[in-house]
Amino acid sequence: MNAAKRPQTIQIFLPTGDPNGIRQAEITTRSVRVFDVPRSELKLFTETPESTQPGLYFLLSDENGDGEPEVYIGESDSLRDRLKNHDSKRTWDRVVAAVSTSNSWTKVHVQYMERQAISLAKAAGARQLGNSAAGYSSHVPAPLVADCEEYLETIRVLVSTLGFNFLEAPASQESTTDGQRVQISADGVSATGVYTSAGLTVFAGSTVARVSNIASHATVAARQGRLVEAGVLADQGNGLVFTQDHAFATPSGAASIVLGRNSNGWVEWRTTSGRSLTDTVRSGLD
Structure with missing residues (x-):
């Protein structure tokens, strides 16, 4: 074990x-x-x-x-x-x-x-x-x-x-079931991932919208740029694509990168049945 x-x-x-x-x-x-x-x-x-x-x-x-x-x-x-x-x-x-x-x-x-x-x-x-x-x-x-x-x-x-995840391999698509996965299909992007105790992992192949309004979303643009430099994101047409599974500390951090704007990941990430991440997490506490 x-x-x-x-x-x-x-x-x-x-x-x-x-x-x-x-x-x-x-x-x-x-x-x-x-x-x-x-x-x-x-x-x-x-x-x-x-x-x-x-x-x-x-x-x-x-x-x-x-x-x-x-x-x-x-x-x-x-x-x-x-x-x-x-x-x-x-x-x-x-x-x-x-x-x-x-x-x-x-x-x-x-x-x-x-x-x-x-x-x-x-x-x-x-x-x-x-x-x-x-x-x-x-x-x-x-x-x-x-x-x-x-x-x-x-x-x-x-x-x-101690709170550092740099040695923790992110969850993989192969190790999760359809029922565990969440997705974003909006603004011309299609991303899938899974929420775990380590944060929200976005799976390889997920597409990403580039930041269109850098003045309003400068932090998101900078983070996208760093992920490109690290090889986690790569150019694909007018947008970007995840080249590998990548874990984010929070759902909102992941959603902001995917959508290219400041985003509430608890609302944006949804199950295949359309329920928000907030709903699925809260339901487990009821």
């Missing part, structure tokens, strides 16, 4: 007592610890003993303020040294870092996990990874691979628990 789909106990610790400061997460039966560190708290993190260990890290930047941060994935045999270097050379808002609670990871462990994490993030449609390569590649013994895959699954669960 997928670890994310069974009951688990996750402990989140606030070292400073500030819920907006450093957060530390771990599954009580695992040997992985994940830190969520705002850039303003980097010095405090680098004073911890964990920061001197080998680790996997994710630099996040949400300069556009749209809730879909850009992510850079890296590894180091000393997180402290690497992050101090990044502090002056790269634009980012926070770092999510993973270490071993037993300090048992080696350079080979973190290099293997970096490569796999980059692959996961690309499959999840993470925006502008900034990674120039797919990560370090070398022969890794099968027992170590098995350990790393378990560590990485734990990291994925903890990162998601």
